Amino acid sequence: LIVDTAPTKPQQSAATGIPREALEQGIRDTPFAALLGAQLLDYGDGKVSLSVPVVPQVLQHHGFVHGAVIGFLADSACAWAAASLVGDVVTSEYKLNLIAPATGSRLVARGEVIKSTARQVICRADVFAEKDGTLRIVGTALATIAKLRP
Amino acid sequence: LIVDTAPTKPQQSAATGIPREALEQGIRDTPFAALLGAQLLDYGDGKVSLSVPVVPQVLQHHGFVHGAVIGFLADSACAWAAASLVGDVVTSEYKLNLIAPATGSRLVARGEVIKSTARQVICRADVFAEKDGTLRIVGTALATIAKLRP
Amino acid sequence: LIVDTAPTKPQQSAATGIPREALEQGIRDTPFAALLGAQLLDYGDGKVSLSVPVVPQVLQHHGFVHGAVIGFLADSACAWAAASLVGDVVTSEYKLNLIAPATGSRLVARGEVIKSTARQVICRADVFAEKDGTLRIVGTALATIAKLRP
Amino acid sequence: LIVDTAPTKPQQSAATGIPREALEQGIRDTPFAALLGAQLLDYGDGKVSLSVPVVPQVLQHHGFVHGAVIGFLADSACAWAAASLVGDVVTSEYKLNLIAPATGSRLVARGEVIKSTARQVICRADVFAEKDGTLRIVGTALATIAKLRP
Numbered sequence: 001l002i003v004d005t006a007p008t009k010p011q012q013s014a015a016t017g018i019p020r021e022a023l024e025q026g027i028r029d030t031p032f033a034a035l036l037g038a039q040l041l042d043y044g045d046g047k048v049s050l051s052v053p054v055v056p057q058v059l060q061h062h063g064f065v066h067g068a069v070i071g072f073l074a075d076s077a078c079a080w081a082a083a084s085l086v087g088d089v090v091t092s093e094y095k096l097n098l099i100a101p102a103t104g105s106r107l108v109a110r111g112e113v114i115k116s117t118a119r120q121v122i123c124r125a126d127v128f129a130e131k132d133g134t135l136r137i138v139g140t141a142l143a144t145i146a147k148l149r150p
Numbered sequence: 151l152i153v154d155t156a157p158t159k160p161q162q163s164a165a166t167g168i169p170r171e172a173l174e175q176g177i178r179d180t181p182f183a184a185l186l187g188a189q190l191l192d193y194g195d196g197k198v199s200l201s202v203p204v205v206p207q208v209l210q211h212h213g214f215v216h217g218a219v220i221g222f223l224a225d226s227a228c229a230w231a232a233a234s235l236v237g238d239v240v241t242s243e244y245k246l247n248l249i250a251p252a253t254g255s256r257l258v259a260r261g262e263v264i265k266s267t268a269r270q271v272i273c274r275a276d277v278f279a280e281k282d283g284t285l286r287i288v289g290t291a292l293a294t295i296a297k298l299r300p
Numbered sequence: 301l302i303v304d305t306a307p308t309k310p311q312q313s314a315a316t317g318i319p320r321e322a323l324e325q326g327i328r329d330t331p332f333a334a335l336l337g338a339q340l341l342d343y344g345d346g347k348v349s350l351s352v353p354v355v356p357q358v359l360q361h362h363g364f365v366h367g368a369v370i371g372f373l374a375d376s377a378c379a380w381a382a383a384s385l386v387g388d389v390v391t392s393e394y395k396l397n398l399i400a401p402a403t404g405s406r407l408v409a410r411g412e413v414i415k416s417t418a419r420q421v422i423c424r425a426d427v428f429a430e431k432d433g434t435l436r437i438v439g440t441a442l443a444t445i446a447k448l449r450p
Numbered sequence: 451l452i453v454d455t456a457p458t459k460p461q462q463s464a465a466t467g468i469p470r471e472a473l474e475q476g477i478r479d480t481p482f483a484a485l486l487g488a489q490l491l492d493y494g495d496g497k498v499s500l501s502v503p504v505v506p507q508v509l510q511h512h513g514f515v516h517g518a519v520i521g522f523l524a525d526s527a528c529a530w531a532a533a534s535l536v537g538d539v540v541t542s543e544y545k546l547n548l549i550a551p552a553t554g555s556r557l558v559a560r561g562e563v564i565k566s567t568a569r570q571v572i573c574r575a576d577v578f579a580e581k582d583g584t585l586r587i588v589g590t591a592l593a594t595i596a597k598l599r600p
Binding site (some may be wrong): 095097098100114115117122124126137140141142144 | 245250265272274276287290291293
Binding site for chain 3 (some may be wrong): 549
């Protein structure tokens with residue numbers, strides 16, 4: 001059936017993705033990512049997942065994780081998914097829906113490339129809160145990631 | 151593995167979706183949808199697909215389908231996916247990426263519910279151009295659909 | 301006071317905007333714009349306004365103007381504002397909030413450039429419904445417009 | 451001329467805004483805002499401005515301020531602008547354009563209400579980097595802020 005045609009298959013191109021080791025070094029070199037304790041989980045072929053532990057400093061005044069931290073996870077998941085496919089990138093813009101209050105032990109984001117074009121990569125990401133071993137979706141994003149050397 | 155947890159499974163609620171026959175009547179009662187020749191393909195359980203034929207009136211000056219028509223497909227796919235799950239809805243907002251010039255015989259959009267909450271339904275949609283039997287992605291959207299009777 | 305610094309002042313660049321006559325010819329050459337009866341009102345220096353008459357074909361089943369028509373106005377206002385400053389462009393993506401049901405005699409959109417960068421132009425637009433001589437806001441958008449020859 | 455009609459004038463409603471003192475207490479009670487050193491500058495009548503100092507922890511690996519911090523400023527400017535008009539709110543979603551690399555001594559965001567409706571408040575914000583006394587725009591956002599007691 002036509003509507004089963006996979007929309008998320010990234011287009012192959014001459015560009016080379018950033019190796020996992022190089023991205024992990026980049027994360028260590030990013031003070032704000034270190035401040036949040038961001039950790040890369042899965043990586044490669046246009047798909048990534050990462051986590052951030054829930055500690056008191058990332059909360060807002062109702063005790064939920066601050067939306068900006070969910071934004072960090074969504075943005076990073078999209079940018080790193082793009083980087084795994086095409087190399088150096090920078091986030092051009094993203095739209096983020098905050099779906100539910102985030103509580104638990106850690107946040108996990110999963111990002112994937114929808115389509116890579118000549119100048120940019122379109123990606124989406126879902127962000128989950130893990131609590132007692134269960135993941136609940138707390139945010140979702142759609143992003144435009146620009147290639148640095150198109 | 152935790153990151154395999156499906157993000158798109160809609161939450162069940164007491165609300166009842168609009169039956170297919172009622173939605174199709176609503177499409178017939180919508181002059182702009184009739185003007186574009188919108189046709190419902192698949193429908194139900196938070197997932198829909200629809201099509202619009204590519205005719206000269208929907209083109210822009212370079213001969214591609216106008217972005218507003220891709221917006222129509224994306225918005226409709228999201229709103230109808232939500233309606234299939236929770237009943238009467240109205241689009242609150244959406245973000246649309248125009249990925250590639252759209253040419254071919256018809257456009258097809260596929261929408262799905264990411265999460266239904268108390269007052270709104272978060273949905274996404276991909277829009278494809280069909281040419282010589284092949285579908286190419288031309289747009290993707292993320293939308294917030296408001297329930298009329300939350 | 302620092303926060304009074306104008307955010308909307310476009311950056312001057314070597315690029316040359318499309319002349320008004322050329323844009324109006326482009327609108328006449330765009331079948332979908334002609335179908336909707338789009339008319340350019342003000343144009344130049346990164347700011348534009350346009351209108352679309354409210355006729356039965358642009359309505360949805362509740363008698364309000366279809367959201368896709370509001371999307372057309374918002375997208376066009378942003379793209380034309382960019383074109384007035386930098387020349388040929390194509391819409392990369394936009395986010396549209398549908399604020400209120402649109403009724404009246406015509407819709408008017410006003411778009412403006414927020415910032416022009418090396419490869420793209422960031423624009424925003426507001427869409428109004430005119431009824432009995434009064435304008436009410438019905439939509440607002442933020443868009444990324446790509447330069448064709450960066 | 452009709453297109454001069456101000457789009458940003460908020461609709462008056464029965465709801466009462468949060469007093470400045472209460473918002474400042476809420477900021478102090480928000481660990482993530484304290485971590486970033488967020489400071490309220492102007493506040494009231496649907497318009498706010500705030501600042502965040504640029505310190506090493508908020509940077510990414512190229513030495514620019516991390517996009518998530520710009521997201522924090524944009525989201526906060528929108529939510530607080532809404533709160534100044536209608537009381538308790540929560541961010542439903544936002545779209546953020548990252549316009550230029552952010553460097554300097556501090557970031558300043560200015561947010562304003564575009565329109566307050568029955569259930570939500572539509573807001574926009576611009577984010578600037580201050581360097582040697584000059585403000586340069588580094589981001590812009592459009593957000594939907596939900597009222598907690600509609």
